[in-house]
Amino acid sequence: MTEQQALYKYCLILGDNALIHSYRLSEWCSNAPILEEDLALTNFSLDMIGRAQALLSYAGKIDGKGKTDDDLAYRRGEREFYNHLLKEMPNGDFANTIAKLLFTSAYEYYFFNELQHSADKTLAAIAAKTIKEVKYHMAHATDWVLRLGDGTDESHHRIQKAVNELWMYTGELFETNEATAILEDKNIAVDMAVVKAKWKQEIERVLTEATLTVPKDQYMQTGGSKGVHSEYLGHILSEMQYLQRAYPEAIW
Amino acid sequence: MVISSHTKEEVFNILSVIPDPEIPVVNIFEMGMLRDVLISDKGYEIILTPTYSGCPAMGVIEQDIKMALAANGVFPVTVNLVYDPAWTTDWMSEVAKQKLKIYGIAPPLHSSCNQDIFANNIIKCPRCQSGDTVLLSRFGSTACKSLYKCNDCKEPFEYFKCH
Numbered sequence: 001m002t003e004q005q006a007l008y009k010y011c012l013i014l015g016d017n018a019l020i021h022s023y024r025l026s027e028w029c030s031n032a033p034i035l036e037e038d039l040a041l042t043n044f045s046l047d048m049i050g051r052a053q054a055l056l057s058y059a060g061k062i063d064g065k066g067k068t069d070d071d072l073a074y075r076r077g078e079r080e081f082y083n084h085l086l087k088e089m090p091n092g093d094f095a096n097t098i099a100k101l102l103f104t105s106a107y108e109y110y111f112f113n114e115l116q117h118s119a120d121k122t123l124a125a126i127a128a129k130t131i132k133e134v135k136y137h138m139a140h141a142t143d144w145v146l147r148l149g150d151g152t153d154e155s156h157h158r159i160q161k162a163v164n165e166l167w168m169y170t171g172e173l174f175e176t177n178e179a180t181a182i183l184e185d186k187n188i189a190v191d192m193a194v195v196k197a198k199w200k201q202e203i204e205r206v207l208t209e210a211t212l213t214v215p216k217d218q219y220m221q222t223g224g225s226k227g228v229h230s231e232y233l234g235h236i237l238s239e240m241q242y243l244q245r246a247y248p249e250a251i252w
Numbered sequence: 253m254v255i256s257s258h259t260k261e262e263v264f265n266i267l268s269v270i271p272d273p274e275i276p277v278v279n280i281f282e283m284g285m286l287r288d289v290l291i292s293d294k295g296y297e298i299i300l301t302p303t304y305s306g307c308p309a310m311g312v313i314e315q316d317i318k319m320a321l322a323a324n325g326v327f328p329v330t331v332n333l334v335y336d337p338a339w340t341t342d343w344m345s346e347v348a349k350q351k352l353k354i355y356g357i358a359p360p361l362h363s364s365c366n367q368d369i370f371a372n373n374i375i376k377c378p379r380c381q382s383g384d385t386v387l388l389s390r391f392g393s394t395a396c397k398s399l400y401k402c403n404d405c406k407e408p409f410e411y412f413k414c415h
Binding site: 035039040043046047048053054125128136 | 302304305306307308334335336337338339388389390391392393395415
């Protein structure tokens with residue numbers, strides 16, 4: 001793998017994570033428990049689609065074959081997507097969506113804090129922009145986890161269940177691969193050990209304050225960075241890519 | 253390559269009147285989105301920075317820029333989105349903040365309030381200036397605003413979040 005191929009892959013991983021999580025959050029549009037929450041979740045979705053656009057456009061430039069952000073979003077098959085499995089998991093109930101948002105936003109906050117010092121200027125700039133937005137996602141998710149965890153028996157039970165069920169998908173967030181190894185040597189990629197330590201500390205702090213039990217690390221799911229996904233990604237893509245597959249080159 | 257002969261100042265003047273599509277009382281220069289105009293033998297490069305990365309207004313602004321410059325005979329034009337340095341509400345001019353207020357949107361406090369984003373800062377009602385206001389929704393009709401209500405004049409209003 002050359003440095004160029006590694007950077008292309010790295011951008012796809014970051015871009016796909018933003019795109020697929022954005023897609024899941026957009027499914028809450030008009031379905032959230034209250035109007036304010038509808039606005040919040042779709043606002044986050046919008047932030048993520050913007051980030052995906054920036055990262056996939058950049059990936060297309062690195063690849064150098066004239067692919068646009070849209071080409072990469074709409075013309076790749078399931079096995080060519082590299083997002084974490086956590087992002088493609090169904091929304092479940094509101095607690096489930098919030099637990100996923102907490103795990104992801106805390107991860108992204110620490111990840112992009114490191115990435116803003118990347119030797120790659122474009123990634124550093126996108127990271128600096130992203131931190132500002134992710135702060136809102138993280139504060140919102142934290143707030144809800146505290147409220148649900150320390151709320152009624154029912155809300156406590158639901159958020160604990162969500163945390164337990166999604167825990168096995170959090171190990172993958174910190175995985176390294178051939179691309180990250182090449183880029184870390186060039187000070188482009190982030191040191192995942194640093195992100196993991198900070199993430200763990202923050203998640204434990206929030207869950208404890210919310211009177212929830214921090215799950216024990218057991219078997220962790222993996223596969224996203226190799227393009228091996230759960231059954232859910234294919235269904236997302238079949239809907240998301242339908243128009244461009246049915247009417248190639250269709251534009252507004 | 254044939255390029256038109258316009259100065260940087262002329263181009264800036266043409267672009268400065270382009271309104272923000274979401275908040276038409278302020279223009280893209282006052283908002284701090286229009287960062288620079290670079291003139292080279294390849295033509296005119298307009299440097300724009302997005303306010304929020306997913307702001308749907310960016311596409312419209314890009315089109316507006318191209319149309320305004322074409323109408324004034326400026327060519328060839330490329331519009332480039334730059335992310336560095338990241339946009340901040342600190343770049344919004346005082347004039348723009350006043351215009352927002354008159355329009356009914358509470359302007360952003362200094363960006364240092366971004367340190368604790370949900371801290372209970374006092375957001376003054378843009379209509380009656382009362383400080384007795386309450387947050388209704390952290391997220392509003394656009395990515396950049398949240399929704400408040402004034403307890404004195406009872407009017408709801410939007411607040412442009414610090415960023």
